[in-house]
């Protein structure tokens with residue numbers, strides 16, 4: 254089995270969100286970049302499966318400019334065998350999925366995160382599956398390989414399921430796929446320097462959407478406080494003033 | 499030309515969210531001089547299908563086929579795309595749920611459409627088509643322009659008022675004619691959450707954090723949830739510690755919810771937690787630390803000990 258893990262380079266989850274150019278672009282100054290949290294869990298599970306002997310090779314792929322290379326190096330340090338960077342500024346999910354389709358065809362399992370923590374698109378994995386005409390399973394919270402057969406846990410709206418599906422397949426993963434993201438060890442970081450990071454020229458593709466501008470949510474009114482001793486008053490406020498009880 | 503809505507049902511009954519989607523679609527159809535076709539896949543009885551008319555669907559395409567119960571993503575997207583083509587749909591609307599997120603991107607590719615996921619408002623403009631969505635996990639919004647003839651949207655639940663029109667829909671059987679070989683997903687086991695309010699459907703959510711101190715202290719929150727027909731949620735460390743099941747974890751890496759009322763008991767209000775709950779209409783925080791960041795986001799708050807506050811709230815609710 255060969256696994257490809259899609260790696261998105263996103264701002265650290267505590268980043269203060271600011272915009273430039275009259276609110277038309279995200280301000281990337283002073284931003285710390287990280288592996289998208291779900292991609293990091295997908296990678297962690299892949300490494301566990303490789304250690305268990307169920308997977309032979311793990312590649313990681315990213316569509317991005319050169320600034321994403323530290324993130325790919327980190328993925329190599331966590332345990333991927335090789336990395337692919339498609340050298341293009343990601344325009345939208347359609348564009349990114351088309352780029353990835355060029356490098357993804359030869360894998361048995363492709364793992365994508367359920368969303369990216371920046372633009373919250375939830376789209377690349379599904380689009381890629383469709384472009385490749387692969388099966389796909391979304392909201393995957395567990396993956397095991399038993400005698401070459403995939404055993405998958407997924408969340409449905411209101412429960413969970415255990416299922417199997419044939420490869421090649423795109424699995425769109427969420428929380429639960431691995432317990433904790435794996436932190437690269439010193440040895441991993443040293444080895445990562447020698448692992449291949451191949452830069453590929455982008456394919457011809459358009460975007461189908463453009464982000465016109467950004468707005469921040471309006472500032473909230475001050476929190477209305479109730480005394481600990483009179484906590485019952487809160488029930489009355491929620492009932493009569495906020496009308497939500 | 500039409501606006502197509504992919505409805506979701508649960509054991510043959512539509513979720514409230516499906517009616518919300520139809521209401522939203524009807525508002526778009528009005529602006530575009532079009533009409534709403536709702537697509538129902540699964541085993542839903544006619545009297546239930548009729549309800550969609552009352553929220554603005556002119557037509558219901560009914561795919562009554564148990565093979566789709568396995569939620570095979572490829573088969574579902576083929577069925578939706580063929581309905582969209584048959585109805586000449588210019589806008590196809592899904593819910594921003596696990597299922598909607600799974601199939602909308604595939605359908606967008608099939609229809610050569612532009613996809614916007616997690617929309618919260620009606621389009622602000624139709625030509626060009628511009629619609630707002632949340633980005634940075636609720637920390638900001640963006641206006642997205644779609645540069646394609648067909649638009650696919652996933653709609654964030656609890657963002658649009660239900661509108662009852664008193665209308666009726668024409669119900670038409672629809673068969674996308676898929677062979678058995680398309681259904682590749684083989685479900686071995688399904689565990690449904692029963693007897694509890696689904697967290698993502700709940701209008702009131704009661705959530706506990708590390709300040710609850712341990713799983714033995716959840717009885718009060720469970721009692722409140724019963725009294726208010728509310729869903730239960732928790733912060734990440736609480737599910738990581740195994741105090742509560744993972745299905746209750748909300749936040750950036752857990753479930754994203756937008757109830758009318760969110761209670762945070764002993765939750766500090768970390769940015770990753772707020773990412774999953776900040777779209778709630780009213781947030782209530784109970785925390786012993788007056789400096790806890792949750793109070794910056796909350797609408798109502800009590801600085802105090804959860805153990806002292808919870809019994810009083812229960813009493814208040816019972817008297818209500």
Ligand SMILES: Cc1cc2nc3c(=O)[nH]c(=O)nc-3n(C[C@H](O)[C@H](O)[C@H](O)COP(=O)(O)OP(=O)(O)OC[C@H]3O[C@@H](n4cnc5c(N)ncnc54)[C@H](O)[C@@H]3O)c2cc1C
Pocket residue numbers: 266290706707708709710732733734735736747748749750751752763764765766767768769770771774784785786787790802803804805
């Ligand atoms: C990449 C990433 C993703 C994450 N995703 C999520 C996520 O999805 N969801 C999530 O929740 N977290 C997430 N986190 C973790 C997040 O940063 C916080 O650590 C977490 O939300 C804190 O949980 P808490 O509020 O329950 O605990 P704490 O931060 O420990 O807060 C406990 C609070 O309880 C109060 N308290 C204590 N005792 C009492 C008492 N007797 N009465 C009243 N109040 C009391 C304290 O004052 C404190 O404010 C993520 C972190 C990272 C790095």
